[in-house]
């Protein structure tokens with residue numbers, strides 16, 4: 115008897131202390147090892163739900179038709195209700211608003227249209243109470259031409275003379291021309307003649323956004339001080355704007371800038387796509403600059419303690435370059451270089467293989483030990499519903515909430531807000547205004563920036579102004595927070611359920627990931643973690659009914675799975691059990707399924723589990739023996 119007890123006891127000990135002993139070889143189904151799966155602490159940002167607020171359009175508290183800081187503070191509980199961890203705010207700083215705040219005149223002052231510094235401090239207090247972190251937009255590439263630094267630079271004030279990129283231009287046949295053929299992202303030459311200084315200055319965006327000169331150490335120090343200023347105000351980090359543009363090539367030894375080569379596919383000489391931006395984008399120095407900003411954050415943290423402050427980098431660049439922003443063997447970079455692949459690689463006609471390829475592209479390129487992130491939308495991109503299909507909003511929210519790492523939602527995507535058509539007359543985005551009435555729609559970002567839809571009242575509950583800065587969407591009576599709160603399977607409620615689940619589930623937070631297209635129509639994401647439930651997210655991207663046998667692709671799944679999240683397209687309900695061998699998905703349906711018992715999934719998750727399973731049986735035998743001996 116004692117002998118048996120001893121064996122059982124040893125088996126239990128083995129199981130508790132050496133769980134991996136049961137896995138003589140790594141689980142070859144595991145494409146991607148989860149974060150902290152061995153029980154290490156996760157940092158707050160590693161599994162966070164980020165939410166982007168576009169302050170002009172979130173909530174107007176003073177009736178001027180433009181959103182403001184008090185509006186955000188008032189509605190912050192809504193973010194809590196959604197399950198949001200942190201919100202990043204598009205710029206709130208003093209600005210003439212030539213690019214709606216991305217043209218900053220004073221980097222450490224609040225724009226009066228958004229409120230005062232006291233309002234900002236109040237917002238920080240509310241956020242702290244609700245435990246929602248605030249991330250600010252850091253716009254390093256340029257300032258406004260109304261910034262004091264630019265004025266002084268134009269006047270050749272010695273302290274600021276080289277703060278911007280100035281050049282006398284090229285003289286040809288006695289005529290002065292811009293220094294190079296470079297084109298602005300918002301059309302036309304990137305060089306603007308300045309009468310006062312009698313030189314051209316560079317502006318990669320509109321001419322009211324002169325580029326700062328990062329080859330000047332004083333500029334670098336000044337901008338690091340901007341970071342320190344807001345860190346002292348208690349922010350949890352920064353989204354860094356337009357990162358790939360920050361450096362351009364240095365002039366050659368004749369002090370000349372080289373022309374960029376042409377792109378054959380674009381015949382419009384004013385259009386940004388006309389040139390290949392080999393001298394104005396993705397210059398190698400940019401990576402180190404981001405590392406230096408990270409060092410500023412880390413130094414602040416060492417000095418002041420507290421939770422991680424983070425950088426999220428806006429990097430529309432080739433994937434190999436984006437990955438370098440994470441850091442390297444010796445330096446840390448942005449914790450989250452934005453993953454825009456769901457925006458840039460998918461369209462309305464993408465099939466499940468394209469979805470699989472897009473998700474895997476990020477995971478396969480990501481350096482070991484880094485955290486993934488999934489950006490579905492932002493204020494520069496058509497809305498998810500307009501880009502990938504109104505009827506795919508839930509499935510995309512489901513995908514990003516159940517993939518590993520952080521997700522980034524743009525305000526209104528949780529409601530299924532879609533692009534709003536804006537007439538040429540009402541168009542205000544400089545990217546569109548710099549074009550003409552026949553092509554402006556291709557360039558305008560106004561359609562995704564319209565006011566947030568809170569209720570079915572006047573101005574969709576966003577404001578009580580007679581006119582809002584952009585028109586309100588026509589669908590606001592059907593698509594708004596108030597109404598969607600009441601419908602159990604509204605986009606809003608599906609979103610909430612997803613993030614509740616994500617918060618409760620260790621598997622979703624730190625488990626391993628397998629991504630597979632089961633057919634052209636169906637994408638599956640499996641998340642699993644030892645000794646915990648396995649989850650399966652299924653998206654039917656197409657319009658047909660799909661019947662699938664999950665065991666063909668995931669042989670270690672149990673015969674039945676429990677439904678944990680559904681959409682209004684689903685025929686099954688939360689709590690239903692479905693058969694793994696014949697599961698039906700409705701058109702554009704998506705589901706999250708869970709193994710019914712964590713023990714079951716653990717015990718049957720492949721032959722490698724043999725020893726721990728044996729341990730459990732021996733332990734049960736021991737309990738049986740003990741009871742029979744009493």
Ligand code: GLC
Nearest residue numbers: 213216253319355356493494
């Ligand atoms: C970024 C911003 C965009 C802005 C541009 C210039 O891409 O997201 O809105 O116009 O930078 O600052």
